[in-house]
Amino acid sequence: MRSVVVVGGSIAALTAVETLRMADFDGRITVLSDEDLPPYTRVPLSKGVLAGRETADDVVLAPLSDEVDLHLRTPATGLDTDNRVVLTPAGPVRYDGLVIATGARARRIGTANQAERVLRSYDEGLRLRDSLAQASSVLVVGGGFLGMEIASTARALGKDVTVVDLAPPLDRLLGTAVGGHVRTVAARAGVRFVLTHGGVRLLGAPFPTGVETADGQRFEADLVVSAVGDVPNVEWLAGSGLPVAGGVLVDERCRVSPHVVAAGDVAVFTTGDGALTRIPSWTNAVEQARAAAKALLHGDDAPAYRPSRYSWTEQFGLDVKMVGAGDPQGEPVVLDGSLDAGRALLAWPDATAPQTVVAVNHPTPPAKLKRLLARPAMEAAAC
Amino acid sequence: MRIVADRARCEGHGLCADVAPEVYELDDDAIVVLLHETVPPELERKAEGGARVCPVAALRVEA
Ligand SMILES: Cc1cc2nc3c(=O)[nH]c(=O)nc-3n(C[C@H](O)[C@H](O)[C@H](O)COP(=O)(O)OP(=O)(O)OC[C@H]3O[C@@H](n4cnc5c(N)ncnc54)[C@H](O)[C@@H]3O)c2cc1C
Ligand code: SF4
Numbered sequence: 001m002r003s004v005v006v007v008g009g010s011i012a013a014l015t016a017v018e019t020l021r022m023a024d025f026d027g028r029i030t031v032l033s034d035e036d037l038p039p040y041t042r043v044p045l046s047k048g049v050l051a052g053r054e055t056a057d058d059v060v061l062a063p064l065s066d067e068v069d070l071h072l073r074t075p076a077t078g079l080d081t082d083n084r085v086v087l088t089p090a091g092p093v094r095y096d097g098l099v100i101a102t103g104a105r106a107r108r109i110g111t112a113n114q115a116e117r118v119l120r121s122y123d124e125g126l127r128l129r130d131s132l133a134q135a136s137s138v139l140v141v142g143g144g145f146l147g148m149e150i151a152s153t154a155r156a157l158g159k160d161v162t163v164v165d166l167a168p169p170l171d172r173l174l175g176t177a178v179g180g181h182v183r184t185v186a187a188r189a190g191v192r193f194v195l196t197h198g199g200v201r202l203l204g205a206p207f208p209t210g211v212e213t214a215d216g217q218r219f220e221a222d223l224v225v226s227a228v229g230d231v232p233n234v235e236w237l238a239g240s241g242l243p244v245a246g247g248v249l250v251d252e253r254c255r256v257s258p259h260v261v262a263a264g265d266v267a268v269f270t271t272g273d274g275a276l277t278r279i280p281s282w283t284n285a286v287e288q289a290r291a292a293a294k295a296l297l298h299g300d301d302a303p304a305y306r307p308s309r310y311s312w313t314e315q316f317g318l319d320v321k322m323v324g325a326g327d328p329q330g331e332p333v334v335l336d337g338s339l340d341a342g343r344a345l346l347a348w349p350d351a352t353a354p355q356t357v358v359a360v361n362h363p364t365p366p367a368k369l370k371r372l373l374a375r376p377a378m379e380a381a382a383c
Numbered sequence: 384m385r386i387v388a389d390r391a392r393c394e395g396h397g398l399c400a401d402v403a404p405e406v407y408e409l410d411d412d413a414i415v416v417l418l419h420e421t422v423p424p425e426l427e428r429k430a431e432g433g434a435r436v437c438p439v440a441a442l443r444v445e446a
Pocket of ligand 2: 395441
């Protein structure tokens with residue numbers, strides 16, 4: 001293998017390049033990214049960037065070495081696996097090995113004439129920051145990590161904040177005990193929660209200024225932000241023959257087809273029970289990209305990927321770190337501190353064989369949290 | 384090569400230390416500590432790799 005093309009310009013792409021070089025791959029590496037900025041982290045977009053405290057300099061990651069050809073503003077528009085070329089507006093790019101790391105974009109629920117506000121890219125972060133600065137009230141549709149972090153930042157800026165969701169925000173991610181705690185803290189900070197039955201419709205154009213629920217209730221705000229999930233960027237693979245099912249389908253080593261691997265938010269894999277799943281998170285993008293790069297170099301001899309399942313969120317003064325299975329059920333065992341005291345180390349379902357451990361404002365690093373998990377803690381999940 | 388750690392930005396995710404335990408460590412408050420004032424040449428690549436995976440871009444590489 002003399003040349004590798006990596007499509008995508010974020011953490012999965014960067015980690016794939018890093019891993020290839022660490023493994024002493026000395027062939028040519030070309031990175032195609034449709035972004036204006038070199039690889040940056042999205043994590044501060046909902047926090048420091050949205051609050052107006054941080055700009056591009058603060059979010060750009062340590063640059064790639066000059067031995068890597070990074071092409072910005074260069075979208076891949078097609079893929080020909082027979083001839084092994086990626087198509088771009090600047091011409092075809094040949095590869096011996098291909099890494100698909102095109103991630104995902106924000107899901108939208110508005111109509112074509114609505115300029116819906118979403119947050120995924122740095123540019124969207126700047127636009128949302130500017131709109132937020134001029135708004136006095138904000139309605140956030142979707143109460144996942146992203147929606148709640150946006151709510152937290154907006155509230156800290158003194159905005160009147162309402163979060164609308166179908167289910168109690170964060171429960172599905174953090175379980176009811178911690179989810180409920182975060183909502184209590186958020187409500188105490190002044191955030192209003194609205195639970196709806198059925199999806200909402202955005203009202204107003206071009207910029208939405210309200211939502212209507214399925215049962216006809218209306219809520220209005222100066223600024224409406226949609227934080228309703230993400231959609232994998234796979235359109236450029238249409239007609240390539242690669243397996244696409246809500247993402248690029250990868251095996252337990254992140255391989256897609258001969259000479260092609262995929263990693264990060266774009267990748268979907270089969271879990272033990274046969275269901276298809278994605279793990280759209282930073283750590284997962286890093287870990288899949290490592291596995292994918294190794295599989296490209298070593299095939300079956302490369303180690304299979306095992307998700308370490310670490311996620312976190314920072315909001316309303318709470319620093320929440322979680323390892324193990326998501327959405328832990330029921331009441332946790334308290335290993336240290338207490339939620340009421342604002343600092344806690346919690347385990348589910350019990351202290352002897354924890355499947356999930358959560359630290360709330362607790363200075364236990366993730367590596368130590370993982371060691372608290374019962375072994376074998378791994379699900380039968382593949383890549 | 385030097386690494387500059389912005390300890391105020393660090394959120395203690397420890398990804399840097401996973402990549403390069405010879406270069407990065409977490410202290411008792413789970414905040415990153417650099418183990419070398421100047422990174423020894425044989426650790427430079429690992430140090431850069433560790434800096435690149437930081438989700439809050441708290442680590443800067445200086446030539
Ligand atoms: C505001 C915000 C906060 C977040 N906070 C956290 C957090 O606290 N913790 C956490 O774990 N995760 C967080 N995430 C999620 C995390 O950022 C993603 O999981 C991660 O970015 C996935 O990396 P990726 O490289 O797979 O995909 P992406 O980051 O989506 O990158 C894909 C790249 O490919 C480019 N691209 C797409 N299509 C093409 C094409 N056809 N040709 C060329 N280039 C293309 C894109 O422009 C982009 O550069 C957050 C996300 C957002 C938006
Ligand atoms: S990766 Fe970044 S946030 Fe995590 S411990 Fe290292 S410096 Fe801190």
